[in-house]
Amino acid sequence: MNDAIFNRIRKPSRYLGDELNSRPKDTGTVDLRVALAFPDVYEVGMSHIGFAILYRILNDLDWLAAERAYAPWPDMEAELRSAGDPLRSLESQRPLAAFDIIGFTLQYELSYTNLLNMLDLAGIPRRREQRDESHPLIVVGGPCAYNPEPLADFFDLAVIGDGEEAVVEVCALVRQGRKSGWDRQRLLRELAAVEGVYVPSLYQVDYHPDGTLRAVRPLDGAPERVRRRVLADLDSAPYPLRPIVPFMNTVHDRVAVEVARGCTRGCRFCQAGYIYRPVRERSAKTVASIVEQSLRHSGYDEVSLLSLSTGDYSQLEPLLKHLMDCHADEKVAISLPSLRVGSLSAELMDEIRKVRKTGFTLAPEAGTERLRDVINKGISEQDLLDGSRAAFALGWRLIKLYFMIGLPTETGDDRAAIVDLAARVKQTGKGSAGGADVNVSVSTFVPKPHTPFQWEAQIGLEETVRRQQELKEGLKKRKLRFKYHDPRMSLLEGIFARGDRRLGRLLEAAFELGCRFDGWGEHFRWDLWQQAMQQTGTDPDRYLRSRDEQEILPWDHIDCGLPKSFFLRERRRALEGAYTADCRQGACHGCGLCDFGQIRPRLSSSLPPTAGPVRTAATPATDSRCKVRLRLRKEGRVRFVSHLEFMTAFHRAVRRAKLPIGYSGGFHPHPKIAFPDALPTGIASDAEIIDLELAHPLPADEVRSRLNAELPPGLAILQAAEVAWQTPSPSASIVSASYRVELPAETPADLAERCAAFLAAERVDAERQTKNGRKTIDIRKDVLDLQLQAGQLRLTLAKGSPLPVLGHLLGIGPERARDLSIRKTAVSMRNGLDCFGK
The missing domain is CATH 3.40.50.2300 (Response regulator)
Structure with a gap:
């Protein structure tokens, strides 16, 4: 490529x-x-x-x-x-x-x-x-x-x-x-x-x-x-201890550790809760080891403890305290993305409060206890209000509530209860410092295979829109924010979730019409899907309809480990409003999966006590601080990462190198690393100047060698030198930057004359595309020098990008100028600040 x-x-x-x-x-x-x-x-x-x-x-x-x-x-x-x-x-x-x-x-x-x-x-x-x-x-x-x-x-x-x-x-x-x-x-x-x-x-x-x-x-x-295959022992299974570290920010930009697989809560709408049974936990000791090694090899500053219901992990509180004890001085945050209301103890919430950076999420799924019993959610209204009250009291300002519409047996009263319950949750935060807010997110119930609700109907497009509008109006009156899933996407999801082989024609037709990234709002093309349905004679109602209990289902030849009779029994209990308790805390319900030998619930063993006291980051005395200035090379494919991505990659390298970096104060401490102004994407450099503020002195050569051992390919520290503590940041120190450009074969014959005319002009206007349209800018004022040398153009700028200047001089425009071979070769500093010499 x-x-x-x-x-x-x-x-x-x-x-x-x-x-x-x-x-x-x-x-x-x-x-x-x-x-x-x-x-x-x-x-x-x-x-x-x-x-x-x-x-x-x-x-x-x-x-x-x-x-x-x-x-x-x-x-x-x-x-x-x-x-x-x-x-x-x-x-x-x-x-x-x-x-x-x-x-x-x-x-x-x-x-x-x-x-x-x-x-x-x-x-x-x-x-x-x-x-x-x-x-x-x-x-x-x-x-x-x-x-x-x-x-x-x-x-x-x-x-x-x-x-x-x-x-x-x-x-x-x-x-x-x-x-x-x-x-x-x-x-x-x-x-x-x-x-x-x-x-x-x-x-x-x-x-x-x-x-x-x-x-x-x-x-x-x-x-x-x-x-299906079942992994009997999760604790001994291989797990990545050196996670791949992307250059860009990903959806979950952190160390992720699966602490448990499977769930026995038995929520009747939840496919994952059935197909991942039985519950198998990693021991707390194994999890702690994975976290330690993954942090060391990645440079991440956050850990996410993953499972379908992390709050049900049997050793969560001691594990969380252990991780905080071990990694507090490293400014590592711990996130728990799947907490269930009933699993939130006061001690656990207090630990979460220390590290939680975002909103607090609760998922009651339904507005009434009657409907929550139907879906086997097992959350009482009092549990929910107690949890929200505690969260607001501990300093959270935002609680997110997740609900579904279209659940079996749902009535208008159940939907009205969503509005009332969300309002009562907000009321529990009245008087809290910093205020209290509630966001309500609603998705459409999609019946999934291998669940007790696999026979149920899914509400259609018009009915989904009607119910969403009903909620929107009710929540608006209570001044609650409302977010809902695109009903057309939910309909399409429902068609394919319970579809058969005949949908292959529809899928291929939609693809050939241009459908891509159907889960992304900006690319979802409902008009093309409608056209594909017409072409292939696909009736959505055939797939959204309820199914007879005697009907052969398209997935019946796939054995998830739980017999159809168990799902039928749970379906009937749902229609009766009967709750089925978690088998880990009570009697076996005979789902048929466990053989109580190889395949059985496996819970975590206790965590050994943390050696030594909790380590915290002490604020160093002013006279022990040290500032090291670096000159960094950026070349190869890494030159295409954005400036923000480059900064993130460098931060992680500093963490992996275990440099004693200083941190800012406040609730969200940041490492004290100062970068130069952004280098345009695609341009190589031999002169990226970066300052590190260290909590205590470290020889500059050691800083350089440690970092070079951790930087990704294409990045390298060329020089390192200690500078005075009060030295201004790179962006404040640099007065000009020099670039070398390899000229293309189609270089204009009169380029020398163009350069001379450019330097002689007081102003040279060029158009620049901005978010608000095209804007005219003067590209002459920041150009300090232009020189032609044996197939190369040498360019010195006081600030800004060389691309508009090169596009103008070569008559190719700034976008095509990006394809040139351009390298920043040097920078000039204000008097006395150039520690690397010429």
Whole structure:
């Protein structure tokens, strides 16, 4: 891929590769090449911990190379198609079509068109029957694979359930097949015998005349039902201890540690709560070790403890206190993204208060206790009000409440109760210091496979809009903020969540019409989806309707471990308004998953006490402080990261280097690092000046060597020197910057005359595109010198970017000037501040 492409797209750091802790291998020395593909944009995919777990497990195999690929944003897609360039992996820039396996993680139904687009951009036939021995095997996994039928025309096999062990077995079998010369059909038959592997070509689907399913028949010895894989022991499972550190900010920009998998609360709408059973916890000791190593190898300043319900983790309070004791002096914050109201003790909330930076989120899901009993949420109104009162009292100013509309048995009274309950939550903050606010977020209930509500109807588009408007008006009267999910997206999600193989035609038609990134509001094209439905004769109501309990469901041949009889029993209890207690605190409910041997709930062991007292960051005496000035080189692909991304990457390198950096005061302390003005994206530099304020003296050469050991490729400290404590910041010290430009072959013959005329002019106007339109600026006033030297242009500026000047002189405009080879070579400082010399 030509690097010039990065000058023409937004956020090029999505595509650069070379991130810290990525694991490129020589693909010529391995037996198998696997592309882990995420059908969404980079910053979403990089935040998915399952993806990172598989990346580590596969790359730990010396005979296999696993690389990553993400859905390109539309601007990058346009560039690839225009250049005829295929979609490539990040690590080796190898075309995806040259891999042996491409494994897609399916997290969300509205990413399906992106999957087809990635295949198309890779030059791989979309439909599996069009692929032959020369093409990679297309594998899918993740929660959406529990109903793989809407995508069955496009993938070769699905891995159902936990992937840690299954993916290794699949890869080993593919490796064996390659060595033994098996054809594609033989390989698929062998793979179908692996527990948890579903091969759709080995199943025949038949329909009744009314369009309902008649049968899903296995062929050629395939199992009647594909039982999901269950990882029995989470604590001993491999986990990434050197997380890949992106250049850009991702959705979850922190160390993420899965403390537990599975949930037994039994919320009847929650697919994850059933398909990830039983509960398996990592020991607190293991979690603490993962956190320590991940922080050391990443430089992050925040840790997120992940599970479906982190508040239910059996060792949460001692673990949280232990982490705070160990990492308080490192200014590390701990976030708990999934707290349940009933799990919030006073002690836990006090610990959260010390580190929580954002709003406090509670998810009652329904407005009345009657409806919460129907969905088995198990939260009383008093629990909710007590939790909100405590949060406001402890200093939170904002509480976010999550509800659903369209739940089974919902009435107008249930929706009116959402408004009343949100108002009462706000009232609990009356008199709190700093005020109290409540945001109400409402989504539309989407029935999911493998839940007690898989037979229920989903409300249609018009009814969803009507109920949203009803809530909007009610909440507005109470002066409460309201946010709701796009009802058209919810409808589409519902169609694919419970769809069958016939949806493959609809999906392909929508893709060919131009649908991409359907979960992103700015790219969602409902008009194109409507057109695709008309073209393919797809009736949305067929998929949103309620299902008869005797009806064969499209996913019945996928065994999630819980029998249909259990879901039917829970459905009937829901309609009776009967609550089913968490089996971890009470009797077994006979869901049928646990064998009470290998597969059973596993809780965490106790955490050993923290050695020594709590460590806190002391404020150093003024005379012990030290300032070190650095000159940094920035070149290679890292020159395409933005200035903010560069600053973040440098901050993390400082943390990894364990430099005694000073911090500002206040609730959100910041490291005392001063940067120069932003270098335009794409320009290399030998003279980025950065100041570090250290809490105590450290030799400048040691600072340099420590940082160079931690900086990503393309960044290097060239010089380091201690400067006086009162020395002004780089942006205040620099008076000019010099640039060297390699002139292109089509350089104007009269460039020397142009330069002379430019220097002789008092003012040179050029147009600049701003957020508010085009603006005329004087590009002459900041130019101090221009010199032509043997195919190079030397340019010295008092401030600003060289691009407008170069575009004007060469007659190519500032955007095309970005494609030139430009390097900042030096800076000049105010008198006495140039510690590096000339």
